[in-house]
Amino acid sequence: MSTNATPFRRLTGVGSSPTGTGSVAPKPTWATIQAQEPISISATIDGFWDALDTLALARFCDGLEPFVVESTLKGVATIAEVSPSTTPTYSLRNDYLEKWLVLGEGWTFFATRRRDQEVAVSISAATPELRDQLIASVRAKVTPFLVDKDSIPVSFWFFERSARITTKRVAAPSWTEIARNYSDTIRDHVASTIELCRPVGSGRLLLWHGPPGTGKTTATRALARAWAPWCRTTVVTEPESLFRSTGLLFDLLTAEPEDDEESALDDEIAQTSSHGPLPKWHLLVVEDADELLRSDARNASGQALSRLLNIADGFMGQGLDALVLLSTNEPLRGLHPAVSRPGRCLSAIEFPRLNREESQRWLGHAPPTSAIDFSLAELIAFRDEADRPSQPPALQ
Numbered sequence: 001m002s003t004n005a006t007p008f009r010r011l012t013g014v015g016s017s018p019t020g021t022g023s024v025a026p027k028p029t030w031a032t033i034q035a036q037e038p039i040s041i042s043a044t045i046d047g048f049w050d051a052l053d054t055l056a057l058a059r060f061c062d063g064l065e066p067f068v069v070e071s072t073l074k075g076v077a078t079i080a081e082v083s084p085s086t087t088p089t090y091s092l093r094n095d096y097l098e099k100w101l102v103l104g105e106g107w108t109f110f111a112t113r114r115r116d117q118e119v120a121v122s123i124s125a126a127t128p129e130l131r132d133q134l135i136a137s138v139r140a141k142v143t144p145f146l147v148d149k150d151s152i153p154v155s156f157w158f159f160e161r162s163a164r165i166t167t168k169r170v171a172a173p174s175w176t177e178i179a180r181n182y183s184d185t186i187r188d189h190v191a192s193t194i195e196l197c198r199p200v201g202s203g204r205l206l207l208w209h210g211p212p213g214t215g216k217t218t219a220t221r222a223l224a225r226a227w228a229p230w231c232r233t234t235v236v237t238e239p240e241s242l243f244r245s246t247g248l249l250f251d252l253l254t255a256e257p258e259d260d261e262e263s264a265l266d267d268e269i270a271q272t273s274s275h276g277p278l279p280k281w282h283l284l285v286v287e288d289a290d291e292l293l294r295s296d297a298r299n300a301s302g303q304a305l306s307r308l309l310n311i312a313d314g315f316m317g318q319g320l321d322a323l324v325l326l327s328t329n330e331p332l333r334g335l336h337p338a339v340s341r342p343g344r345c346l347s348a349i350e351f352p353r354l355n356r357e358e359s360q361r362w363l364g365h366a367p368p369t370s371a372i373d374f375s376l377a378e379l380i381a382f383r384d385e386a387d388r389p390s391q392p393p394a395l396q
Contacts, residue, residue, distance in 0.1 A: 048092050049099070055090065056101050056110040056122065065108055065124035067131040073142050076119040079111045082138045107134055152225050155234040159241035163248050165234070165255075172225035173218065180362065181215050181376050183352050190219055193347040194226045199281075199323060203346040205312035206325040207339060209332060210351030213377030216327045219351070220285060223325070231281040231323070239286045243304035249311070253282050253320045281321045284311070289326040293335045305336065312344050354379065 045051050059065040073082060079100045080086050084107075088100040102109040106126035113119050121138060125131035151169040158164055175194045179187055193206070208216050224233040234252065236242050242249060286292070292305055311322050323346065332340065332350065340348060353373040360366050362379050374382075 049097075052090055052092055052099055052101055056108060059103075059108050060124045065106065065126050067126070067128045068122065068124045069131050069135045070120070070122045071135060071139065073119045073121060073139070075117050075143050076113070077117055079113055079119055082119060082121065082141045083111065084109055084134060084137065106130060109134070109138075152221075152228050152233070154224060155232070156237055157234050157242060157252060158237045163242075163251065165252070170221065170224075172221040175222045175226060178215070178218055178222055181218070183354055183358060186349055186351065189347075189349055193349070194219075194223050196227070197230065199346055201343070201346065203312065203344055204323045205309075205339070205345045206323065206347040207335075207345050208325065208327045208347070208349050208351060209330060209335070210349075211353055211375060212329050213375035214351035214353060215376045216351050217287065218376075220287075220325060220327065224283065224285075227281075227283065231283050233283045233285060235285045235287070239289060239292055239308075240304060243292070243307045246307060249307060250320075252284075253322050281323060284322065284324045285327075286324065287327045288329065290328050290330050293326060293328050293330060293339055305338070309338060309344070 045054060060068060076082055079088075079098060083100060083102055084104060085102050087102075089103045090101040092099045098113040100109070100111045107130055108122075108124045110122045110124075111119050121135075123131055123134050123138070125134060150171060150173070152172045153167050154170040155165050155167045175191060179191065182190060208219070210216060224231075227233070242252065292308060308324060308326075311320075311324050326339075328335070338344075353375050354362060355373050356367065356371075359374045359379055363382060367374060367379075368382055
């Protein structure tokens with residue numbers, strides 16, 4: 001690693017506008033810039049990548065191209081597709097990253113392909129008109145990014161030496177697609193929860209419990225899809241680590257999303273909603289939360305349950321617009337009584353097995369066994385078995 005003194009021309013009056021566009025007042029002439037004494041800016045350069053980043057800033061720092069625009073483009077397979085020139089002045093690439101620097105007459109194009117079909121572009125130019133012309137030309141080459149209606153961005157929080165979060169698109173059905181999978185006794189209750197446009201009352205906890213295979217996870221994905229316009233969803237894969245620390249909770253609930261999938265979804269919602277973008281709530285999903293919720297949870301998990309319940313109806317949850325969905329296979333009688341205290345739950349639903357009549361309606365014929373009730377997982381297995389083609393007889 002080395003630190004090099006990189007000479008740039010001195011230019012007074014160079015600043016940055018709130019939109020990130022550099023500006024100069026008054027506009028200098030070339031003769032004026034040449035008359036300025038060069039200054040040295042220390043830059044730590046650790047190989048080619050840092051060197052290229054430094055070169056991309058040179059004309060801006062010299063004042064030759066003080067007008068800048070930055071943009072992230074989706075659906076771009078290669079930088080060449082959007083570059084003003086098909087031949088870069090400099091380029092670097094490895095297995096995960098590619099960068100182009102193109103130096104034009106009065107403009108600089110700098111692009112980074114960070115992930116598959118995503119390119120971050122920076123353009124500096126001598127005039128704002130040239131800058132706007134160039135970025136318009138670049139954007140015109142990009143096919144508009146279409147949000148997949150059947151999937152949503154979901155974040156996953158985990159702890160690996162430190163708190164980490166990653167966001168993926170997850171298939172999420174609409175409620176109308178899956179309503180038939182649930183017992184008549186809870187269908188309306190689940191639907192009314194999914195159709196909420198904001199929490200009603202003071203409760204911030206959703207407690208969904210019932211035997212394994214009764215569709216709790218699928219209903220959770222449908223809920224996340226329906227709530228996406230006003231609520232971000234984060235699946236907490238290691239709740240014992242998250243709820244042991246107030247600091248980790250605050251960091252998670254107050255952080256701005258960094259993933260562009262969520263930004264694309266927010267942009268689409270803003271464009272289609274007559275009310276514009278809506279303030280985001282935060283839904284924390286904890287699946288199989290048996291350890292946290294069992295009747296001896298306070299002793300077994302320390303203060304984790306207390307912090308979780310503070311989000312449900314304490315200062316933390318009210319101040320941070322946060323909700324928590326807990327799913328468990330434990331029966332209600334085995335859960336800590338504080339969890340289901342009146343007024344604490346926005347939604348408390350027991351997901352039962354389907355009775356024989358409901359199962360027959362779901363299958364379209366009588367179930368193949370004499371059991372009195374069935375889980376959704378069992379019915380799906382029956383259906384798939386019936387649909388499987390029979391094996392031809394073995395050759396003798």
